[in-house]
Amino acid sequence: MHPNFVQKFDTLFGALALASASFIGSMTSVTAQQNIPICQPPRSGEYLLLVVSPTANSQKQLLSALPNEIQATTCRYLTDTVTRISGFSRIDDANRWARYIDNIVGLTAIITTRPTANNITPAPNQPPTISFNPQILGDGYAVLVDYFNKPELANSVQQVVGGNIGFASYGQRPYLLAIYTGNQREAYNTLQKLNERGFFAVLVDGRKVMLLRSSVRL
Numbered sequence: 589m590h591p592n593f594v595q596k597f598d599t600l601f602g603a604l605a606l607a608s609a610s611f612i613g614s615m616t617s618v619t620a621q622q623n624i625p626i627c628q629p630p631r632s633g634e635y636l637l638l639v640v641s642p643t644a645n646s647q648k649q650l651l652s653a654l655p656n657e658i659q660a661t662t663c664r665y666l667t668d669t670v671t672r673i674s675g676f677s678r679i680d681d682a683n684r685w686a687r688y689i690d691n692i693v694g695l696t697a698i699i700t701t702r703p704t705a706n707n708i709t710p711a712p713n714q715p716p717t718i719s720f721n722p723q724i725l726g727d728g729y730a731v732l733v734d735y736f737n738k739p740e741l742a743n744s745v746q747q748v749v750g751g752n753i754g755f756a757s758y759g760q761r762p763y764l765l766a767i768y769t770g771n772q773r774e775a776y777n778t779l780q781k782l783n784e785r786g787f788f789a790v791l792v793d794g795r796k797v798m799l800l801r802s803s804v805r806l
Contacts, residue, residue: 627663627672630701635682637673638665639689639697640759646695647671653693658685668759673697679776683791690793696759698790701783725756725768725794729775732756732763732797734788741787742804748785749778755801758792764804768794 630636641647647662650671654660659675676682679699686697735741745764746753754765766789767778775791782789 624662624664624669627665627670630674633677633701634674635676635679635699635701637676637682637686637689637697637699639671639673639695640668641671641695642669646693650689650693650695653689679779679791683772683776686793696793696796698758698792699779700788700790701780723799725797725799728768728770728794729772730756730758730768730792730794730797731766731775731778731782732758732790732792733766733782734790735762735764736788744785745782745787746804748782748787752803754799755804757798757800758796762800763790765797765799768797768799 627638639650641650641662651660654673658673660671660673663670663672665672673685676685679701682699686699689695689697733741733745735745742753742764745766749766751767754768756763756765766782767775769775779789779791
């Protein structure tokens with residue numbers, strides 16, 4: 589057999605092997621993602637941490653940094669693989685552990701709790717008009733509301749907050765910005781108020797939030 593032909597054959601075989609390995613790897617990743625259970629909601633009065641940890645290595649690092657008594661499981665939240673850390677009865681404790689995880693492991697955690705009511709009164713079905721001014725919020729606390737592709741909920745959020753609300757991005761997902769403040773207690777009170785009214789609200793580090801619209805005009 590001609591040497592050039594052998595060399596070309598080996599090169600082609602190697603390329604096919606790499607492509608096959610890449611395809612199998614992607615299939616394995618998809619299968620693994622499908623096998624991860626959906627995150628269970630918090631119990632009434634419980635605060636949860638959801639830590640974005642998409643890889644086995646990030647999950648291992650996170651678990652190794654947590655004491656054994658902390659309840660942590662891997663699950664799926666929307667399209668993300670997260671570590672669900674439960675068992676907090678006070679928002680102060682949840683926030684303390686969120687800061688610890690960010691400082692020690694370098695992973696982002698969001699805080700959420702279970703809504704105790706579902707009495708949202710939507711506004712008429714029309715999108716809000718908004719002023720555009722993208723920027724990182726910076727130091728402080730941001731309370732974000734998942735509006736589930738229903739921009740008309742902005743009116744109801746504004747009624748609960750009693751002031752202007754914005755539009756922001758966190759973890760590559762859009763949210764309504766209910767409040768951004770350096771006052772920890774004010775942020776906690778806003779989070780609790782929104783969850784009690786049936787909204788899915790989370791409290792996050794303002795340094796990891798991109799403000800897309802400074803004010804939503806309804």
